[in-house]
Amino acid sequence: MATIYDVAELAGVSPATVSRVFNGASVSAAKVVAVRDAAKQLKFTPNRTARSLRRQSSEVIALVIPDIENPYFTEMARGVEDVASEAGYSVVLCNSDSQVDKESTYLQIAIAENMSGVIIAPASDQTSLDSILSTGRPVVAVDRGVSYDIDGVVMENRSAGTSATKDLIRAGYKRIAYIGGPESIDTAAERAAGWRSALAAVFPALNAAELARFATFRVEGGREAMEELLALPEPPDAVVAGNNLIGVGAIQVLTEKGLTPPRFGVAVIGSLPFTTLSPTAVTVVRLPARHMGVTAARMLLERIGGDTQPARTVVLRNEIQPASAIRS
Amino acid sequence: MATIYDVAELAGVSPATVSRVFNGASVSAAKVVAVRDAAKQLKFTPNRTARSLRRQSSEVIALVIPDIENPYFTEMARGVEDVASEAGYSVVLCNSDSQVDKESTYLQIAIAENMSGVIIAPASDQTSLDSILSTGRPVVAVDRGVSYDIDGVVMENRSAGTSATKDLIRAGYKRIAYIGGPESIDTAAERAAGWRSALAAVFPALNAAELARFATFRVEGGREAMEELLALPEPPDAVVAGNNLIGVGAIQVLTEKGLTPPRFGVAVIGSLPFTTLSPTAVTVVRLPARHMGVTAARMLLERIGGDTQPARTVVLRNEIQPASAIRS
């Protein structure tokens, strides 16, 4: 690859001038032309490694997510990417696989590669941001909150649980179960709390604990929990799924048993982008994943730009898309 | 951040020795201990930017895919990642959005960041690899072939089209339509050819052209094409979907019109990871996406390691998962 020296020589200027041309500093028009010509001729691309070593920062931001195969996170990634690339930044997607150690490996890489900042959907509340924050790089948390004083973007989780449950009640279901992610994760706990309160308001006599299951945030988790619920002596007639993948698992099991919605009521927190169900059969509480990514990216870019206002947390509203069906 | 000099000073050795400790060169046991202690104490992480500037390569590989929201590609990404991280490499996921210009931007970044190699699922046959290949970096093509003499991993596309179609014929369907990706893309064309030949073998009188639609490889494309097919004077009674997302779109439309499979026959090339349909209702030709990623990553690592054997193309076999239903 051609270097700045090759270009300088061909254009008859100094390397510093070439650098200035590529960085928008003031250079006489004639030299700008000469440099651009020479660069084109040599197919010169500035070496980012050298630039970032010198500048102690690179136009790359890391996006650390717990599950690259979950459409919720890839939709968010799209939002991040669109804003970042608009601003000339590249996005490196890192899959932590919900493991704290993989997560910290990626954070180390972000430091070692001089990346400008990090957007992270924390794998758990064990996530340690100490070392990345001590380097002064901005970090924005998405989806889940963290115990650090940093910017964050989260969903309105409690109301998502409430809305989902209320819609099933409206549709006439009486025994509404809940399948959520691990109780130790705050988003999962909040959604469950929403379900519990909506249920208690209408069916105070119901034993909610019996109808709640806490699984992994994955299809398999939804499947197992749904099987368990259906095997109860007094099984539910509807279920609220705590995230998209749990919803998929639950609906799969129901379909296999001939309990296709709306015969059995289903409300899902999160969208089902690749569902093949009729859109009227299932209640969906849409979570604005893309918007979360866009917001987080904007906040991060502001911080990279030197913004030092106090840390902000943005809470994004969800939007309910009710099942049109009424229990027959 | 601490540098190698800080560690050297604290450990009472030269910077070179610190470097050797971190790169596995021979250093006396006593100094290894001293260096490791000092490094831990200073929370030293080697600066990858500097290393890669010096070494002219970084332990990062770029994975360029056309659609980060397609589970087919994220599944493949998982395969790449698993092999790469095992070998100490990081994977940077780049979303080309099927646009050749975004694609070449990312390839430029790969060059400028001194990445070790690239795995690319080309956006089209316009994809130019000239500049990346001229740097001597290894490139492996996945999913689609390219006109360069490089390693590749592709699916057995023609047989996928044939198997899908034959299974629908077996199940008793008579007018089997096809919805595929753009005809200009070779994978799409091959799958269509498989469908065409299977159909012609059994129903030679059928006007296949009338029953074929070429859409985008997306849910929306599948939806529109399915609508069109159903509006034909003599509509089909079954359809082969050329990829997973087209299948989702087609099934959505069918479901909305009350033509839930198996009332209307559906065979999909590619898996439906988040389907909520009964697994017996739809024929699925599974494409080993993860395996494609694993294979590509291994090939790339071999090339990075200096392997110079002639370019290879691996063709991966698919596996049919027939619908158990027979047309009633």
Next chain:
DNA sequence: TTGAAAGCGCTAACAA
């Protein structure tokens, strides 16, 4: 506006 020169943190000859 321009050029000379130093140095970002690391690695790899070369010498000892």
Next chain:
DNA sequence: TTGTTAGCGCTTTCAA
């Protein structure tokens, strides 16, 4: 086995 030293390609002061 260890240290010294010269750069990798770029940006950025400082001086002209």
